Amino acid sequence: MGRCTVSLLGGFEVRVDGNPVPPDAWRSRRAADLVKLLALEPGHELHREVVMDLLWPELGTEAAGANLRKAVHYARRAMQAEEAIRTNGGMLSLWAAKVEVDARRFLDAADLALAAGDPESCGLTADMYTGELVPADRYEGWAAEPRARLRDRYVAVLKGARRWERVLDLDQTDEESHRALMQGYYESGRRREAIRQFERLRDALREFMGVGPDLTTIELYERILGLEGDEPATPAERAAVLLATGLVHLNRGELDEAERLARLAKAMAIDAGLGHELGDAATLLALVSYGTGRWNEAFREEFTASLTEQADVGLAIWDANSCFAEYYVSGTEGPASWAGYARDLLNLAVKAGSVPGRSAAQLMLGEALLSSGDFQGALSELHEALELGTSAGALCLRCLALERLAEVELALGDPDRARDMLEQARPAAEASALRSHLLVRLLGVGLQVPAEPLAALDAVTKAERQLAEASRVCDPCSINFHLQAGSVCARAADLPRARRHLAAAERVAGLWPGDPWAAATWETRATLRLAEGETSQAVAFFREAATGFASAQRPVAETRCRAAAAAIVSRS
Known part of the structure; x- marks a missing residue:
């Protein structure tokens, strides 16, 4: 057999002896996925049961096995070689002769460059990364882990090559890269550029992660502010130090010090008319008061004080x-x-x-x-x-x-x-x-609008794509979206996707106090169990949800869940 080359970075292409397999030769999408899976493995082979679990997780062994046999057949036809996919016992392997895969070549080169610690080698390796893993398969579950592994290795070699700006193009919240740029500006006396770099970091961490810079970065920022320049530190710059340091104390559980710094920053912001910094100070005070269990008292004080301020302060x-x-x-x-x-x-x-x-x-x-x-x-x-x-x-x-x-x-x-x-x-x-909070909430309610299961499933798909393109999504605010998406997918018989959304909701539910979201999670579990044919569990879970809604004083939701349980019993 001749040589087989598989390209996975930036797109999918297979070449046999230098001749590309035409895209329309892949009559079966899963045949192409099978080739991609095998190409990603170091030895280009996998056990058939692993392949079946990755490509058809929702199917039983018999049905998944039948689909796998079809995928093998169509892959061989596309590549015009019976030995394109070989079977040996329970193992499947790609191509009998030499196989070259760009993703594997990149990973091997990255290992060597990082082990050597050589910036030039890291830069040359970074140039081998020509794009993310098979972008057309962005929403395929099997591709998530290898895509993340490749991207992480790409970021590592970029850092090894000191290409900090390129890292930030990929991840605006990478604090190491921001700090390296700040350090470079500081050492060359470029105070203004260093300050702007800190502001970029602070804004990115707040918007995308809801946290602040760490203490090492703050200490560097304070040294930068101390550089002799054309003008002293502005109130906004001094407030930024107070707020960033306050967040560090908050994360350490030192709430009194976090509150003291937040109040200093708030007073400075009001005196200087700094709306942005005022909002940050109010957020830090809210985090402190929530951590001490007195948010309602603290918010009443903040709310009352805001009524006599200008409208932008209240907002x-x-x-x-x-x-x-x-x-x-x-x-x-x-x-x-x-x-x-x-x-x-x-x-x-x-x-x-x-x-x-x-x-x-x-x-x-x-x-x-x-x-x-x-x-x-x-x-x-x-x-x-x-x-x-x-x-x-x-x-x-x-x-x-x-x-x-x-x-x-x-x-x-x-x-x-x-x-x-x-x-x-x-x-x-x-x-x-607050778009990172608001958009996902709107999408969650929007999933309840379509009456037909397939229309609702289409709405889930569109919403998933919008959220995938969003720069950040607030985790707690996403709970209703995941619960609604899980229920929609279950009713439309897309059980793997229903399970993924339920798992996401279960993770987020722990961030919420009280009973309402715990009860709503039981309701989605019940909907999934019903779709899986587990009627006894579905009844028990609907009743558990009803009990939770009753405890939370949500009578409409309680009635809905009790009726769902009764309907299942009456049909049994």
Whole structure:
């Protein structure tokens, strides 16, 4: 046999003796996937059961085996050689003669370059990486692990070659690369460039990861600020040091020191009119108060103080606390307590004549009424919150009000109005500084709009692609999306995808206090068990969900789950 060359980086191509296999020769997608799997292995072979688990995880052994035999047949036809895929006992191997694979060649070269620690060798190896692993298979489960392994090795050789800017093109949050660039600017006396590099790092970590720079980076930044330059450190630069150091103390559990630094930064931001830094200070204070179990008291203080400030100050404080408000409404106190808290805040806002304050309080009240099943009351409060938030230019408040209104319309049986609300909310989410929180929430509600299972499944696919392209998605805010996607996929018989979304939801559910999301997770588990034919477990899980919803004072959800369990029993 001749030589076989397989290209996987940046695209898929097979050449036999230098002649490319035409794309239309791959009559079976799984035949091409089989070749890719074998090409990625160091010895270009895998056990047939491993291949079956990777390519057909949802099928039984007999059905998966039949599909594998077809894939082998079509791969041999495409490559015009019976020995293209060899079988020996339970093993499958690629090509009887020499096989060259660009991905394997890159990995081997990377190992040597990194072991040598030579920047030039690392640079030459980095040039061998011509693109991500088979981009067309980005959403295939089997490709995720090797794609991540190749990308990690690429980043490693880029760092070995000191190509810091290229690393940041791939990952804006890579602190080592930012710090290396800062150090270079510092050593050459380029103070302004070093400060800008720190600001890039700080903004990226906040937006994409919700954290701050580590202490080593902060200490370097302080040295940079101490360099002699044309002008002293600005209030914004000094506030950045306070906030970054405060986050370090927060992560260490040193809450008193984190709070002290946050309050210093907040005062500095107010005095200097720094809206961006004020929002960061409010976020740090919210994190501290949530960690001490007194968020509702602390937010009342912040909310009250904001009512006498300029509108942008009040909005910055609300934006900083919006996620924590969702934690509170999902906690153990229940919607009745939440409604009372919201009414107290509303009274304060009305007395102060604060439009943003009224919008935030009425949004919270509408959420509480929605949770308790008072849909007409929720409609009234949420429409008022929407009108006030829009007039105040509050993108986050507008988006959240529209999201909740869509949920009310779905509960009232009007999916068309719900779709309209979500479409109105999308521009606000895209333009908001909180888009990493808002977009995934809108997509989660949007999965509840289509009535037909296949249409809903198509909505899941589109949403997954949008989230894959997003720079960051807030983990806690993604829980409803994963639960809805898991249920949709289960009802459409896409069980592997349903399991993946359920696993993601189960991971995130632990980040939430109280019973509502735990109960919702049981409901999705029940939906999946029903699709798997495990009716007894489905009944038990629906009942467990109903009990959780009852404890959380969610009567509509409780009734829905009890009815689902009863319907299964009546059919048995």
